[in-house]
Amino acid sequence: MSGMEVVERARTILGSAHVLVDPADTAPFLADWRGRYRGAALAVLRPADAAQVAAIVRLCGETGTPLVPQGGNTGVVGGAIPDNTGRSLVLCLSRLNRIRGVDPIGDSLTVEAGCTLAAVQAAAEEAGRLFPMSLGSEGSCQIGGTIATNAGGTAVLRYGPMRDLVLGLEVVLPDGTLWNGLRALRKDNTGYALKHLFIGAEGTLGIVTAATLKLFPRPQSVATGFIALPSLESALQVFARLRGTLGDRVTTAEVLSEPQLAAVLAHVPGTVRPLTTIMPWYLLVEITDPLSGLELVERLEELLATGLEDGCIADAAVARSHAQAEAMWKLRHSVSEANRKSGIVIGHDTAVPVARIPDFVTRATAAIAAVRPDARVVAVGHIGDGNIHLVAILPESLRASAEPLDRIAHAISAAVHREAIELGGTISAEHGIGQSMRDALAAFKGPAEMALMQGIKRLFDPQGLMNPGKVVAADPRRGVRQ
Known part of the structure; x- marks a missing residue:
């Protein structure tokens, strides 16, 4: 089936007004907010509910069309941007924005994936409760995206990352099945905790359409x-x-x-x-x-x-x-706004054991200087959980030079990641993997762990259509299409 035929079938599912093909309309969905990643797509789709999401996923399965889910598009690792082939559909979830229910007695609320984090915070506050996640992008990032990336934020120290705030999920699986796991239970010991496979999976195993979240007493x-x-x-x-x-x-x-x-x-x-x-x-x-x-x-x-x-x-x-x-x-x-205005930003999302933070910053700063003496290093982060964002800022003049920026960024990041790993840390604490960290992930995890991840990907998404090119690379042994 041709790309045009796929788009026409999508129109029958969603209505023409919610299938965007004009370049002026699709442009905001095909580049990240920093302008670092740009892609192409057959169309941008805007479903209204989980049933329409499931219908689109079934269409993609039938036609072999890659599908890239997108929330608020506030990520920094290119996880919501399609590749340049133009074969993909981008699935924008912003119309799935209902607050389905609030339970102040059970301290939970159920929301759809397209709700902004700020809207969820406001719904909790209206019920006299607190939803504690707080991010700089909370006015535009969406709940589905925070779940897909297992977002952290400034309150992880007390409340944990998104993984600790999710009670249940509603997910469209790669075959179009709508799994309703919206349980508001604090204890449920009935086999595998399936929800945790989707939290942090960045849409590579399925598409989160709704979530039941934990609430807490409001600070007085x-x-x-x-x-x-x-x-x-x-x-x-x-x-x-x-x-x-x-x-x-x-x-x-x-x-x-x-x-x-x-x-x-x-x-x-x-x-x-x-x-x-x-x-x-x-x-x-x-x-x-x-x-x-x-x-x-x-x-x-x-x-x-x-x-x-x-x-x-x-x-x-x-x-x-x-x-x-x-x-x-x-x-x-x-800090993000300031750094963008300061020069070319090479950011990092490393975490190390809390006691090793001083060693890491000293060693990683020296490692950056060894690669690029002209880099200015700034640091910000969550000291209570060891997540320090060490940022190298390079002169804007490098954009006009003959030196490839990608090569410079790779050398700097490799040096920073090496220091974090040697101190028992990680290369990604809260931003996710997306496309920018995919190759680094393979080196960090090692063969055994990557084989397990590839196996999970094959089990859930045998055609390799769900957010291709993100998190895990193609597996040449099994022909997973990425």
Whole structure:
């Protein structure tokens, strides 16, 4: 069947208005937000519900047409962008945006995959509950995408990544079967936990159309602090002290290097330096509790005063209003924008054991300098779970040079990944694999683990039509079509 015939059949399923073929209409869906990945497609499809998704998947199976699911298209590894062959259909899930139900007694809500993270947060808040995941892109990223990539964010320390927040899933399988696993149970010991195969699979095993998610009590007491530190070792000492005293009330612990903070201040309007003291590192912490009247601000100030007295902390500020806390958070949420405006960004999503963070940053920074002495290194990340984003920023002038940027980026990333692996870490903590990390994944996992992943892919998607070219490469032994 020709591509035009496939598109015509899609029109009969969705209606012509929701099958986009004009280049002006499809362009936003064929490139990532950073402009790093661009592809081509037969059409962009916009189904209205899970039944239409299932019908499109069956069409793809019958015609051998690759299918690329896409949520808010906010990823950084090219996981939602088709290849350049023009054979694929892009499946945009933004119309699947209903809040199906909220259960404040059972602390759960069921939402469709196209709901934005911000909409889910708002639905939870309206019910007097909290959905704790928080990302810089929460106004545009969609729940299906956060599940497909097992997104992390700034509250992983207390609540875990998306994998820990999903109770049940509704998924369209590669043969078009609609699996209803939307169970709101906290305990269900009835065989294989199938939902976990789809969380983090980036649409390569099936398409998530809805999810039942965990809710939590809303914080009634909150304290936010910004701390200047002489070293990463000091940051770990402060973090350990806070956790030892306040336990799970420590919801967030985000570290920023001075070059990273300076980039934000230089390139993002409305940002201000919280402290007059300039130090190599800063720690943004947030303490929360569902009980009111706990005076967490005063408690945090007492703990930080102890650190100032013993020299572990150079300076600190604790927010005395919501506006002050928002100003501190703006610094953290603006790093991606600032880095894009600073030059050519080579970012990384590594994680190492928490105690090895200082070693990793020192070693990886030196490794980057050995590859590119002209690279400026900034760092930001979640110090409580070991996920440090080490970013090399190269001069914009390199775009006009004869040096291939892809080769430079590969050399830098290989050096950073090597240091993370040698310290017992990982090459991807929360961004996923997509297409940019696929080859690196094969080297990181090793033959036995990759063989297991290939086997799962073959079992679920024997034709290799689901988001081809992402996560796992083609298996020449079995002819998986990627």
